[in-house]
Amino acid sequence: MQAIILAAGMGRRLKELTQDNTKCMVKVNGVTLIDRMLGQLDNRGLSRIVVVVGYEGQKLIDYISTLGIKTPIVYVNNPIYDKTNNIYSLALAKEHLCEEDTLLFESDLIFEDSVIDEIVNDPRETLALVDKYASWMDGTCVKLGADDSIDAFVPGKKFKFDEIKDYYKTVNIYKFSKHFSQTHYVPFLDAYTKALGDNEYYEQVLRVITMLDEPVIKAKRLSGQLWYEIDDIQDLDIATSMFTPDEDEKVSLLQARFGGYWRYPQLLDFCYLVNPYFPPQKLIDEIKASFETLLTQYPSGMRVNSLLAAKNFDVHQENILVGNGAAELIKALMGQLSGKVGFIRPTFEEYPNRYNKEESVCFVPENDNYAYDENDLMEFFGDKDISTLVVVNPDNPTGNYINKAGLLKLTKWAAEKGIKLVIDESFVDFADELDSTLIIQNILDENPHLYVMKSISKSYGVPGLRLGVLASGDAAMIATLKKDVAIWNINSFGEFYMQIEEKYKKDYAAALVKIRAERARYISELESISCIRVIPSQANYVMAELTGEMTSRELTKRLLLNYDLFIKDLSPKMGGKQYVRLAVRNTEDNNKLIDALRAELLG
Numbered sequence: 001m002q003a004i005i006l007a008a009g010m011g012r013r014l015k016e017l018t019q020d021n022t023k024c025m026v027k028v029n030g031v032t033l034i035d036r037m038l039g040q041l042d043n044r045g046l047s048r049i050v051v052v053v054g055y056e057g058q059k060l061i062d063y064i065s066t067l068g069i070k071t072p073i074v075y076v077n078n079p080i081y082d083k084t085n086n087i088y089s090l091a092l093a094k095e096h097l098c099e100e101d102t103l104l105f106e107s108d109l110i111f112e113d114s115v116i117d118e119i120v121n122d123p124r125e126t127l128a129l130v131d132k133y134a135s136w137m138d139g140t141c142v143k144l145g146a147d148d149s150i151d152a153f154v155p156g157k158k159f160k161f162d163e164i165k166d167y168y169k170t171v172n173i174y175k176f177s178k179h180f181s182q183t184h185y186v187p188f189l190d191a192y193t194k195a196l197g198d199n200e201y202y203e204q205v206l207r208v209i210t211m212l213d214e215p216v217i218k219a220k221r222l223s224g225q226l227w228y229e230i231d232d233i234q235d236l237d238i239a240t241s242m243f244t245p246d247e248d249e250k251v252s253l254l255q256a257r258f259g260g261y262w263r264y265p266q267l268l269d270f271c272y273l274v275n276p277y278f279p280p281q282k283l284i285d286e287i288k289a290s291f292e293t294l295l296t297q298y299p300s301g302m303r304v305n306s307l308l309a310a311k312n313f314d315v316h317q318e319n320i321l322v323g324n325g326a327a328e329l330i331k332a333l334m335g336q337l338s339g340k341v342g343f344i345r346p347t348f349e350e351y352p353n354r355y356n357k358e359e360s361v362c363f364v365p366e367n368d369n370y371a372y373d374e375n376d377l378m379e380f381f382g383d384k385d386i387s388t389l390v391v392v393n394p395d396n397p398t399g400n401y402i403n404k405a406g407l408l409k410l411t412k413w414a415a416e417k418g419i420k421l422v423i424d425e426s427f428v429d430f431a432d433e434l435d436s437t438l439i440i441q442n443i444l445d446e447n448p449h450l451y452v453m454k455s456i457s458k459s460y461g462v463p464g465l466r467l468g469v470l471a472s473g474d475a476a477m478i479a480t481l482k483k484d485v486a487i488w489n490i491n492s493f494g495e496f497y498m499q500i501e502e503k504y505k506k507d508y509a510a511a512l513v514k515i516r517a518e519r520a521r522y523i524s525e526l527e528s529i530s531c532i533r534v535i536p537s538q539a540n541y542v543m544a545e546l547t548g549e550m551t552s553r554e555l556t557k558r559l560l561l562n563y564d565l566f567i568k569d570l571s572p573k574m575g576g577k578q579y580v581r582l583a584v585r586n587t588e589d590n591n592k593l594i595d596a597l598r599a600e601l602l603g
Helices: 012-018 033-042 057-064 086-092 113-121 161-166 178-196 203-209 233-243 247-255 281-289 291-296 302-313 326-334 374-381 404-417 441-446 456-460 475-484 492-527 552-563 587-602
Strands: 002-007 049-053 073-077 102-106 109-111 127-132 141-144 150-154 167-176 218-221 227-229 320-324 341-344 360-363 388-392 420-424 450-455 467-472 532-534 541-546 579-583
Touching: 002 033, 002 086, 012 233, 033 057, 033 109, 033 113, 049 057, 049 086, 057 073, 073 086, 086 178, 102 113, 109 113, 109 167, 109 233, 113 127, 113 167, 127 141, 141 218, 150 203, 161 167, 167 178, 167 218, 167 227, 178 203, 227 233, 233 247, 247 552, 281 291, 281 492, 291 492, 302 320, 302 467, 302 492, 320 326, 320 475, 320 492, 326 450, 326 467, 326 475, 341 374, 360 374, 374 388, 374 404, 388 404, 404 420, 441 450, 450 456, 456 467, 467 475, 467 492, 492 532, 492 541, 492 587, 552 579, 552 587
Parallel strands: 002 049, 002 102, 049 073, 127 218, 341 360, 341 388, 388 420, 420 450
Antiparallel strands: 102 167, 109 227, 127 167, 141 150, 141 167, 320 467, 450 467, 532 541, 541 579
16 A cells, blocks of 8 residues: 655645745644645555655655655656646646555545545545535535445535535545556546536545445544644644643643633633523524525614613613623723732732732632621722722632622621622522622612623623623713723624524523523532532532642643543642642533543543
């Protein structure tokens, strides 16, 4: 068996990275794609490796000569690489195709060794390697029959997004038997190029072959093995985190992304916090039905969006502000504060990070659960001469909760002390106490020193819309903040969501019932694991201490590398103490995490 690698292309989308080098000489974690691929093939007992070169071809040949590859390498030159596509490159190597069985690769791929194992070890002679379609993928897709037959090749121009559930993406790795190349592929390749020219893709020939009564080629489905196709700098960034050989670095790179994990199709995210039971499918479908309009039309300005928020939260327009996520509003609000500001630690770092450290006064509960109530706060901050107190309730990451009566008591105390009180209630809807919100018009009117923040993204399970609100009886401050943020600070999708959200109030209430019940079950299961101490929580996450020998960093790494489960390692913000934060997802997902925790912690 031989291998053929198509490496003639220019890789324009990688811009300056391929200005003087061919695409396969781009480095991932310090190793070029071609070095990695040739190294993976070198120990496979191949008779030879045929490399089709073109752009910067001599430079590539010279580079490969330095790699110490033992397998014989044959080069084929495509002198018109800038006027042709990969069908022409493969046509130049057609004589090699007909001489023996072939593994065919495109040179912009990175994959783990098991990907080659899948296709090499399969006894079927002619295969197209495919993977279930995911949103990051681009290029040719296929539809498969139950017997792994390829029912249809779907080129990009015929791609239908309403059929993606039926699609598999070609990995651009194939196994052609010598017989298949002689009797099917090469004859059809010759006919196709004569009829349609050289500026086509070699998959088009396979598409024609699959229309035959007995097309011979079958699909080989991957089942979670890692691979990535690198077309641009974003692909390169993803591949760097996926294929770094340093396990600790892989964890750090993923943590540093702060989202966008749909680009990692196998990853189950227990780090970031949303509502697993909302929105309902009907709400999603309603947004989909207006997608084109929302995509192509400007959103309304701040005045209209404040009106929508006022309608949804039943407060006056002048008392509420909409933000591009709560983070935008936190930044704006903290920028308006002066004097000493009180914080509770550990907490959501966005608040203290947005304020002068020298003017910050921090309260750290002196107990194992980091628990506190309103009395603890009043006692600690009573003589600290603070101008503002920030309370996240339930707190993040601890899940500590002060009930509504306690918050109102704290609000009254703050008024008597002349202290501004900022309450972040982004997670309060998940608490067992019902109707615990402070975004109520009469409460705001009676307490103009009170500022209530809420992340719609977290409570309502729509983080991609980036929505948050700030409500206060201090209409002058709200007006100032409205001038501070951009007039079009949210997009049309966020605006439309606020426009229709009221219709789904019952669905939201039902979702909260589900998550409270699942949280209770989840905590019970976690508590059954002997080396985990669970901190009581009223949020959609649980903080837990590891009481055995394993560190939170090591556990985070093992869950990510062995199970594709991503949890929050809290040790950096807990002074090195071994805590993790585990989001509450649905029952199926939570059980996967619980099983993995038992396997790793109990052996």
